[in-house]
Amino acid sequence: MKRPAITEVDPPLGSACAGDDLASGSFSLHSRFSQVVNFVNDQKELVYLTSNPEFMASNGIFFPYIPLEKISALTILEEVISLNGCVYQRKDLLVIDTHLSFPESSRTAFENSLFSIPEVYLSLFPEKSLVFLLNPGIEVQFTSDFDRQFRLNACESAHLIREGKILDGLLRIKGTGYGLSPSGDDFIAGFLLGLHVLGGFGGHDFLFLRDKIFDQTVGDNLLTVSFLKNAKKGSYFLPLKKVLFLLVHDDKESLEIALKQLLAIGATSGADLLTGLIFSVKYMRDL
Amino acid sequence: MIIRGLIKKGVYFDSVSLMRVARELNDLDGVIDSSVVMGTSENKAILGAVGLNLPHFEGSTETDVLIGIKARNETAAESALQHVEQLFNDLLKKKDANKDAGAYDLEDALTRLPGANLSLISIAGRYAAGEAMKALKKGLHVMIFSDNVGIEEEAELKTYAHSQRLLMMGPDCGTAILNGIPLGFANAVIPGDIGIVAASGTGLQEVSSVISNNGGGISQAIGTGGRDIKEAIGGIMFLDALQALREDDNTRVIVLISKPPHPSVQLKIAAAIRNFSKPVICILLGGDPEIMKEAGAISVKNLEEAGLMAVAVSKGGNPEGIGSQLAARSFEIQRTADQLSLQCKGKYVRGLFSGGTLCDEAQLLLKHMIGDVYSNVPLNPEFKLADMWKSRKNSIIDLGEDEFTVGRPHPMIDYTLRNKRILEEASDHETAIILLDVVLGFGSHPDPASELVPVIMKARETRPEILFIASVTGTEKDPQNRKVIIQKLENARVIVMPSNVAAAELCGQIILRLSQIIQK
Numbered sequence: 001m002k003r004p005a006i007t008e009v010d011p012p013l014g015s016a017c018a019g020d021d022l023a024s025g026s027f028s029l030h031s032r033f034s035q036v037v038n039f040v041n042d043q044k045e046l047v048y049l050t051s052n053p054e055f056m057a058s059n060g061i062f063f064p065y066i067p068l069e070k071i072s073a074l075t076i077l078e079e080v081i082s083l084n085g086c087v088y089q090r091k092d093l094l095v096i097d098t099h100l101s102f103p104e105s106s107r108t109a110f111e112n113s114l115f116s117i118p119e120v121y122l123s124l125f126p127e128k129s130l131v132f133l134l135n136p137g138i139e140v141q142f143t144s145d146f147d148r149q150f151r152l153n154a155c156e157s158a159h160l161i162r163e164g165k166i167l168d169g170l171l172r173i174k175g176t177g178y179g180l181s182p183s184g185d186d187f188i189a190g191f192l193l194g195l196h197v198l199g200g201f202g203g204h205d206f207l208f209l210r211d212k213i214f215d216q217t218v219g220d221n222l223l224t225v226s227f228l229k230n231a232k233k234g235s236y237f238l239p240l241k242k243v244l245f246l247l248v249h250d251d252k253e254s255l256e257i258a259l260k261q262l263l264a265i266g267a268t269s270g271a272d273l274l275t276g277l278i279f280s281v282k283y284m285r286d287l
Numbered sequence: 288m289i290i291r292g293l294i295k296k297g298v299y300f301d302s303v304s305l306m307r308v309a310r311e312l313n314d315l316d317g318v319i320d321s322s323v324v325m326g327t328s329e330n331k332a333i334l335g336a337v338g339l340n341l342p343h344f345e346g347s348t349e350t351d352v353l354i355g356i357k358a359r360n361e362t363a364a365e366s367a368l369q370h371v372e373q374l375f376n377d378l379l380k381k382k383d384a385n386k387d388a389g390a391y392d393l394e395d396a397l398t399r400l401p402g403a404n405l406s407l408i409s410i411a412g413r414y415a416a417g418e419a420m421k422a423l424k425k426g427l428h429v430m431i432f433s434d435n436v437g438i439e440e441e442a443e444l445k446t447y448a449h450s451q452r453l454l455m456m457g458p459d460c461g462t463a464i465l466n467g468i469p470l471g472f473a474n475a476v477i478p479g480d481i482g483i484v485a486a487s488g489t490g491l492q493e494v495s496s497v498i499s500n501n502g503g504g505i506s507q508a509i510g511t512g513g514r515d516i517k518e519a520i521g522g523i524m525f526l527d528a529l530q531a532l533r534e535d536d537n538t539r540v541i542v543l544i545s546k547p548p549h550p551s552v553q554l555k556i557a558a559a560i561r562n563f564s565k566p567v568i569c570i571l572l573g574g575d576p577e578i579m580k581e582a583g584a585i586s587v588k589n590l591e592e593a594g595l596m597a598v599a600v601s602k603g604g605n606p607e608g609i610g611s612q613l614a615a616r617s618f619e620i621q622r623t624a625d626q627l628s629l630q631c632k633g634k635y636v637r638g639l640f641s642g643g644t645l646c647d648e649a650q651l652l653l654k655h656m657i658g659d660v661y662s663n664v665p666l667n668p669e670f671k672l673a674d675m676w677k678s679r680k681n682s683i684i685d686l687g688e689d690e691f692t693v694g695r696p697h698p699m700i701d702y703t704l705r706n707k708r709i710l711e712e713a714s715d716h717e718t719a720i721i722l723l724d725v726v727l728g729f730g731s732h733p734d735p736a737s738e739l740v741p742v743i744m745k746a747r748e749t750r751p752e753i754l755f756i757a758s759v760t761g762t763e764k765d766p767q768n769r770k771v772i773i774q775k776l777e778n779a780r781v782i783v784m785p786s787n788v789a790a791a792e793l794c795g796q797i798i799l800r801l802s803q804i805i806q807k
Binding site for chain 1: 299300301302303305306309313320321322323324325327328329330333334336337338339348349350355357392409410413414696701
């Protein structure tokens with residue numbers, strides 16, 4: 001089945017679109033949020049509907065003007081998608097390409113810009129994000145006992161990774177922190193994507209390590225499983241892809257806006273994802 | 288010091304909500320410390336390290352929310368727990384308020400709304416016919432908004448509907464007003480005694496709006512879908528709708544709107560209106576008006592004239608006066624064109640339309656004034672644009688055609704494509720005028736001016752001399768309010784004409800003058 005593909009990183013505001021790796025089958029409602037409704041099939045694969053194109057990833061479906069609160073049934077077949085019994089042909093939907101290539105010639109500029117983000121754009125990071133792992137000089141607004149213990153734990157995790165005890169470090173941070181997808185899991189997803197970035201620039205592709213990290217850190221929370229799975233295979237959440245694309249093309253002018261969009265996702269999810277990616281590129285590139 | 292906690296099982300809250308609850312808890316009097324986190328084993332370990340893990344947390348899973356509270360005394364702990372329950376209940380109520388899901392299928396809809404007598408179908412075209420037949424067999428009138436339904440299926444549906452004395456409007460029927468209820472892209476019009484049958488969605492909108500804006504009112508407006516007047520369908524529903532209006536006591540004047548029907552269908556329509564007791568006004572865009580005139584209809588040249596004529600007949604006024612009124616306006620348009628052409632740079636008009644019939648009407652008028660124009664849907668096949676994304680000389684584009692709407696909403700809803708095209712056309716130094724139709728009504732964009740004005744201003748940054756000419760189809764009662772939209776456009780120096788045909792006429796007059804200036 002031939003489908004049109006978009007190549008730009010801007011989300012297609014007015015066009016219905018689907019991610020490039022949708023599971024199929026009959027799905028039941030998993031969880032419902034204001035801009036996202038998650039569905040799960042009997043293979044425990046997650047697909048979500050969103051009314052916000054900025055939230056697209058490989059397992060997302062975006063329909064403009066969709067009355068999200070009314071959608072309760074989803075079926076995905078090879079040629080059609082059915083929402084509450086209304087059938088849409090998949091060939092009518094744009095396909096979001098969630099992958100990104102990294103030309104080796106742009107590597108130095110990319111890394112310099114990437115590593116400068118935690119300093120240059122520090123004010124954009126939400127309080128309680130893990131950005132302190134990249135910029136130890138940051139004054140952290142962690143006030144509760146849980147906060148302090150969480151920070152200590154995250155710092156120990158980072159230390160283990162820097163010492164080369166990668167799996168131990170990631171297992172230490174896994175499942176910890178705030179939010180529906182705990183901060184530590186967002187960090188691990190970013191870390192996996194960072195390994196993919198390094199491979200994309202022609203370095204080590206860390207395939208074995210990516211599989212190992214996924215196997216060891218994946219839990220039962222289907223939301224976490226879903227984004228870790230995307231991260232393992234190098235499939236980028238659209239707002240993160242946009243930031244990386246702008247870094248690859250050295251477009252500093254648009255970078256701040258893209259960063260604002262990414263870092264505004266969830267309470268700290270966008271920030272922790274980016275932190276994990278930067279951490280991974282920074283400390284894994286010489287391995 | 289008291290440690291208390293609770294588990295919220297299996298209910299998902301977004302991260303921002305969880306953080307907000309955590310922040311509110313920490314701010315409560317008597318609360319020393321608290322945490323609101325997902326129940327992963329790792330979070331439980333941290334809770335344990337800070338003394339907030341409670342025995343009953345052990346049975347929780349990573350999809351549960353754990354709330355731990357450290358309070359100064361029992362009262363403060365109890366109060367904090369009650370407060371946190373209230374916060375989560377509020378979040379749940381907010382979710383439930385949005386949970387009233389729509390009907391799952393036709394059966395479900397009929398259970399929820401017993402006594403319904405019309406089904407509006409808007410699903411992927413290949414499935415629409417099947418659903419429509421189900422509805423017809425349940426005795427419902429049907430309006431199919433979807434396109435891409437096979438013409439054989441359309442014929443089958445309409446033949447069946449005709450045998451059951453049911454309306455089968457569409458496929459690709461964008462607009463109807465039945466018993467005062469607007470369907471699809473209809474406008475909020477005044478009720479009255481003028482009935483409309485239209486094989487054209489935006490044609491129906493333009494005429495019903497002109498009628499309403501000029502003091503007339505609509506009894507019924509029945510859309511048939513554009514293919515009804517083709518030979519394969521034979522005008523089945525056009526004729527049935529005409530008969531329905533003939534029998535409707537509230538309808539005293541009838542307006543027929545379509546592109547040229549197949550000659551065999553036109554003969555059937557002419558035969559049907561012969562000896563009609565009610566006056567019939569007929570606009571067949573680009574068709575031969577004589578056959579209808581001979582059958583007793585009042586044939587008019589454009590959509591605006593059809594609306595004005597219907598009002599005049601309905602009010603018992605002088606229909607001949609409409610011709611003089613429009614002739615006087617043409618004179619005014621010429622004087623305006625004299626002035627505007629002096630400020631113009633460039634040579635050509637670029638029309639960017641969201642309404643198919645409005646696009647056709649503009650092409651027809653311009654053809655008589657400046658010759659054939661290029662289009663993705665040209666009147667003359669020789670003027671078909673080789674690349675629909677790139678205009679050539681004078682071009683009038685229908686952005687509502689399938690080639691532009693695959694995978695995106697109709698341009699009456701989504702202005703993205705038109706805005707992009709406005710900037711592209713404005714950057715072409717041969718463009719003198721950009722002609723736009725702005726179609727209001729239920730289902731259309733809630734504020735088209737908010738989309739168009741910033742783009743027009745941006746286009747003027749590089750081409751300050753470019754002219755924007757527009758018409759606004761709709762009424763002051765529309766959700767967008769025609770008067771407000773016109774004001775916003777005029778504030779952005781858009782020349783807003785009273786109708787689509789008047790806007791096209793002004794463009795034609797300016798282009799004529801520009802070509803003369805260039806020749807000199």
